[in-house]
Amino acid sequence: MKLHVRFDMVTVCKVVLQERLEKLGIPFELNTLGEVEFQDTITLAQQEEINQDLKKYGIELLDDQKTIFVQKIKDTIIELVNMDEKISSAKFSDFLAQKLNYSYGHISKLFSDVTFTSIENFIILQKIERAKQLILNANLTLTEVAWKLNYSSVQHLSNQFKKTTGITPTAFQRIIKMRRLQSDQTS
Amino acid sequence: MNQSPLHVLLADDDEDDRMTFKDALEEIRIKTRLTLVKDGIQLMDYLQQDDCDYPGIVFLDLNMPREGGIECLRKIRNDKKLKNLSVAIYSTSASESDIEDTFIKGANVYIKKPNDFTSLVKVLEEVITINWQYHNSDLNRENFVLSL
Amino acid sequence: MKITSQLLTSIFVIALFVLLFFGSIAYRQIESLKASELLISHSYDVRQELEALFSSLKAAESGQRGYIITKDTTYLRKYMSSGQSIQYSQNRLKTMLHGIEPEQINLDTLFKLIALRKTILEASLHLADEKVTVSDSLMIKMDEGNRAMEKIRSQINYMTTNEKELLAIWKNAYKKDINIAPVTYLVVILFAILILIFSFYKISQDRAELKKANHDYVVMNAQLLFKNTELKKSEDRYHLMVNAVQDYAIILLDNEGIIQNWNKGAEKIKGYPEGEIIGKSFSVFYTKEDLARRLPELLLSDARKNGKAMHTGWRVRKDGTKFWGYVVITSLHDEKNDIIGFTKVTRDLTAQKEAEEKLLEYNRSIEKKNIELVASNEKIASFNHIASHDLQEPLRKIQTFISRIMKEDTAHISEKGKEYFTRIYMSAGRMQQLIDDLITYTHTNKTDKVLIRTDLNSLLSTVLEELKPTLEEKKAAIQTGHLPTLRVIPFQFEQLFTNLIDNALKYSKQNVNPVITITSIIIDGNNVPGGTLSSANKFYRITVSDNGIGFEKQYAETIFTLFQRLHGKAEYSGTGIGLAICRKIVENHNGIIMAESIPDEGSQFHIFIPVEV
Numbered sequence: 001m002k003l004h005v006r007f008d009m010v011t012v013c014k015v016v017l018q019e020r021l022e023k024l025g026i027p028f029e030l031n032t033l034g035e036v037e038f039q040d041t042i043t044l045a046q047q048e049e050i051n052q053d054l055k056k057y058g059i060e061l062l063d064d065q066k067t068i069f070v071q072k073i074k075d076t077i078i079e080l081v082n083m084d085e086k087i088s089s090a091k092f093s094d095f096l097a098q099k100l101n102y103s104y105g106h107i108s109k110l111f112s113d114v115t116f117t118s119i120e121n122f123i124i125l126q127k128i129e130r131a132k133q134l135i136l137n138a139n140l141t142l143t144e145v146a147w148k149l150n151y152s153s154v155q156h157l158s159n160q161f162k163k164t165t166g167i168t169p170t171a172f173q174r175i176i177k178m179r180r181l182q183s184d185q186t187s
Numbered sequence: 188m189n190q191s192p193l194h195v196l197l198a199d200d201d202e203d204d205r206m207t208f209k210d211a212l213e214e215i216r217i218k219t220r221l222t223l224v225k226d227g228i229q230l231m232d233y234l235q236q237d238d239c240d241y242p243g244i245v246f247l248d249l250n251m252p253r254e255g256g257i258e259c260l261r262k263i264r265n266d267k268k269l270k271n272l273s274v275a276i277y278s279t280s281a282s283e284s285d286i287e288d289t290f291i292k293g294a295n296v297y298i299k300k301p302n303d304f305t306s307l308v309k310v311l312e313e314v315i316t317i318n319w320q321y322h323n324s325d326l327n328r329e330n331f332v333l334s335l
Numbered sequence: 336m337k338i339t340s341q342l343l344t345s346i347f348v349i350a351l352f353v354l355l356f357f358g359s360i361a362y363r364q365i366e367s368l369k370a371s372e373l374l375i376s377h378s379y380d381v382r383q384e385l386e387a388l389f390s391s392l393k394a395a396e397s398g399q400r401g402y403i404i405t406k407d408t409t410y411l412r413k414y415m416s417s418g419q420s421i422q423y424s425q426n427r428l429k430t431m432l433h434g435i436e437p438e439q440i441n442l443d444t445l446f447k448l449i450a451l452r453k454t455i456l457e458a459s460l461h462l463a464d465e466k467v468t469v470s471d472s473l474m475i476k477m478d479e480g481n482r483a484m485e486k487i488r489s490q491i492n493y494m495t496t497n498e499k500e501l502l503a504i505w506k507n508a509y510k511k512d513i514n515i516a517p518v519t520y521l522v523v524i525l526f527a528i529l530i531l532i533f534s535f536y537k538i539s540q541d542r543a544e545l546k547k548a549n550h551d552y553v554v555m556n557a558q559l560l561f562k563n564t565e566l567k568k569s570e571d572r573y574h575l576m577v578n579a580v581q582d583y584a585i586i587l588l589d590n591e592g593i594i595q596n597w598n599k600g601a602e603k604i605k606g607y608p609e610g611e612i613i614g615k616s617f618s619v620f621y622t623k624e625d626l627a628r629r630l631p632e633l634l635l636s637d638a639r640k641n642g643k644a645m646h647t648g649w650r651v652r653k654d655g656t657k658f659w660g661y662v663v664i665t666s667l668h669d670e671k672n673d674i675i676g677f678t679k680v681t682r683d684l685t686a687q688k689e690a691e692e693k694l695l696e697y698n699r700s701i702e703k704k705n706i707e708l709v710a711s712n713e714k715i716a717s718f719n720h721i722a723s724h725d726l727q728e729p730l731r732k733i734q735t736f737i738s739r740i741m742k743e744d745t746a747h748i749s750e751k752g753k754e755y756f757t758r759i760y761m762s763a764g765r766m767q768q769l770i771d772d773l774i775t776y777t778h779t780n781k782t783d784k785v786l787i788r789t790d791l792n793s794l795l796s797t798v799l800e801e802l803k804p805t806l807e808e809k810k811a812a813i814q815t816g817h818l819p820t821l822r823v824i825p826f827q828f829e830q831l832f833t834n835l836i837d838n839a840l841k842y843s844k845q846n847v848n849p850v851i852t853i854t855s856i857i858i859d860g861n862n863v864p865g866g867t868l869s870s871a872n873k874f875y876r877i878t879v880s881d882n883g884i885g886f887e888k889q890y891a892e893t894i895f896t897l898f899q900r901l902h903g904k905a906e907y908s909g910t911g912i913g914l915a916i917c918r919k920i921v922e923n924h925n926g927i928i929m930a931e932s933i934p935d936e937g938s939q940f941h942i943f944i945p946v947e948v
Binding site for chain 3: 201300
Binding site: 155158159 | 796797800
């Protein structure tokens with residue numbers, strides 16, 4: 001038999017991070033958006049120790065200011081897209097600028113410099129990813145998904161889905177279902 | 188940028204295609220390093236080494252002698268260690284049955300080999316960028332499906 | 336309650352005996368009553384006579400005394416008459432008591448006493464006549480007479496008492512009889528009444544039953560009569576019918592298989608007229624081979640054994656030609672269940688047999704075709720694979736390398752060389768397009784696609800969305816009416832609309848903005864041109880019309896043929912596969928596609944799809 005699980009990576013990471021850091025015995029404060037604030041300054045050796053310890057869990061210390069900032073942008077976008085309620089019609093750009101306290105132009109440039117993809121693309125990718133989840137896990141209809149993700153129409157959602165993934169939402173649903181069926185059979 | 192280059196692996200029996208792929212990959216903005224194998228058997232041998240340097244993404248030609256892409260895909264998805272590799276099908280065919288079939292069997296990306304170089308560069312850049320997003324963002328790998 | 340006649344008889348016998356028994360008791364009682372009564376009256380008579388005798392004796396005595404005293408002869412006469420009365424009473428008593436033992440003895444004693452008295456009386460009278468006045472002898476005689484009289488009196492008294500006693504006894508007996516008699520009578524009468532009632536009830540019941548039975552019998556009789564008539568009629572009708580049956584030979588055979596009866600069907604099927612065949616054996620209908628293996632006899636013995644025999648095979652007509660006959664022989668039995676003959680029903684199935692054989696042959700050919708189809712499908716599949724992989728590969732390389740030359744090395748190539756490379760590139764592109772279209776065309780063959788109820792309106796809007804760039808580029812206007820929801824293979828219908836709109840855009844007039852109209856109506860099956868593939872009687876007619884260059888009427892069919900193009904490649908792009916794919920898709924949906932056009936005014940493509948019931 002097979003159980004399908006869904007987990008909140010952010011929570012998982014926070015818990016793991018908290019546990020590991022507590023073990024190292026260095027006093028710290030865990031901020032949102034992947035920021036750990038130490039009360040005292042820590043040595044390079046300590047930093048390396050933390051880095052090694054966390055690597056086992058796939059958690060990396062980001063040392064580059066830009067990368068950290070991009071991660072912040074990403075987290076903000078993910079947070080926005082994954083809200084349980086309907087995505088507000090307010091523009092992402094305004095939201096990001098307000099939340100990160102930088103001009104949208106600056107945010108956008110920084111993002112594409114680091115990720116080689118535009119922030120718009122990333123938002124679309126995240127929205128479509130969320131749409132996939134909603135289609136598969138919540139069993140919502142396309143109309144419901146389109147409404148929830150603030151698309152003007154099902155057509156708009158379908159087009160963007162197709163453009164992003166290369167296949168239509170229905171084909172995607174079919175493929176994933178068949179894939180699960182197949183792996184259920186083999187396991 | 189001090190990011191380590193993305194490890195890309197291509198399995199293709201056609202020498203021209205391997206060459207073109209290599210050239211195209213060099214033109215994209217993301218730093219990569221490429222491993223080339225000539226068929227399915229070589230690919231599986233490579234992946235099953237004990238100290239394997241696992242690629243971030245595998246490009247798989249469907250039409251190969253000895254062991255085809257579909258068979259490799261099946262083996263990868265049934266192997267605990269290889270299960271989570273991103274697999275991009277890299278094929279001449281764009282037939283709907285090939286596309287759906289490989290997706291069902293667990294491919295993440297399906298690329299019809301473009302017939303001009305510029306398109307190939309564009310496609311590869313897109314695939315690698317998105318693949319990278321799936322690697323370092325909170326994206327569900329199981330739902331990673333892309334057809335170009 | 337039903338009483339069996341046996342029980343009834345015994346009841347009657349018992350009742351009779353009981354009645355006789357009670358009757359005899361009653362009779363005996365009456366007899367004894369009568370006897371008692373007689374005895375009683377006899378006793379009275381005896382007593383009366385005795386009294387009369389005594390009084391006569393007294394009268395005689397008084398007369399004798401009077402005469403003696405007075406010597407008056409009147410007294411003497413009285414005396415004389417009294418003597419007669421005495422004699423009379425004595426005689427009567429004698430007869431009355433004759434044979435009655437104690438009384439008779441008593442009577443004899445009495446008579447003797449009377450005789451003595453008489454003698455004494457006579458003697459005294461005699462003495463008195465001697466005119467001796469009261470002499471002593473007379474006195475003695477008188478005394479003797481008194482004493483005798485005393486004796487008589489006591490004797491009579493005795494006898495009377497006797498009689499009284501007897502009377503009392505008899506009276507008692509009589510009284511007893513009289514008391515018992517009514518009860519006996521009552522019992523007898525009640526019993527008789529009971530039997531009478533029972534008999535009456537039984538008789539009336541029997542009468543009712545009899546009456547009903549009688550009525551039933553009358554009704555049954557009438558029905559029987561009616562049925563008889565009907566039977567006769569139906570028998571007549573049956574004979575007429577059998578005679579008139581044309582499709583079946585219905586023949587009556589005797590026990591040996593000799594033909595007894597012949598109908599029209601037999602004549603029609605076997606060719607013999609009635610007069611010619613009756614009396615002959617039915618084996619004349621069998622082929623030499625069947626006769627050699629004694630099939631007719633085998634069939635008859637089979638029918639004898641199982642009641643029925645069936646056989647299908649070749650039979651011979653009078654003219655020697657053969658027919659494929661289906662024969663059923665049924666044995667006929669009389670009341671004793673002995674076989675008295677056979678009916679033989681033969682049907683000429685030659686036509687059916689021929690049809691069957693044709694069907695079989697057809698099926699075989701279909702089967703062969705199916706095998707061929709499977710083989711050709713496999714070929715198509717392998718062609719598809721070859722086309723999608725092997726054919727495209729070198730082509731793709733040509734294109735890729737040219738694109739690289741054009742991108743990286745244009746500086747070293749002459750203008751002419753550049754032009755040639757462009758032409759090679761275009762040609763390769765065209766080849767690619769051809770292969771892609773061919774793959775789509777062969778792919779359209781696939782029959783294993785699933786039909787899904789699809790709203791064609793939304794399907795069309797998806798198509799239009801995808802065509803948006805081209806539509807905008809051509810400044811085309813699309814007008815759509817309301818389309819139905821149909822069970823279709825969605826991607827094929829998308830392809831269908833795409834190809835038709837593409838076609839309309841492709842063959843638009845220069846300098847005129849294309850206007851494409853897509854509408855749907857329901858029409859009657861009769862109005863579908865040409866033969867229909869479906870038995871449905873209602874069809875959707877979906878029409879895609881344009882204001883393009885159109886085509887001549889004679890090309891209305893050829894445009895749907897693979898690789899048929901009406902125009903030069905330079906004028907209008909296209910591989911000549913698009914409309915062939917359209918036709919294939921429509922045919923996959925049991926529909927028809929046709930085109931009509933007026934050159935320079937525009938074309939109309941009509942799709943007819945059966946309306947589901």
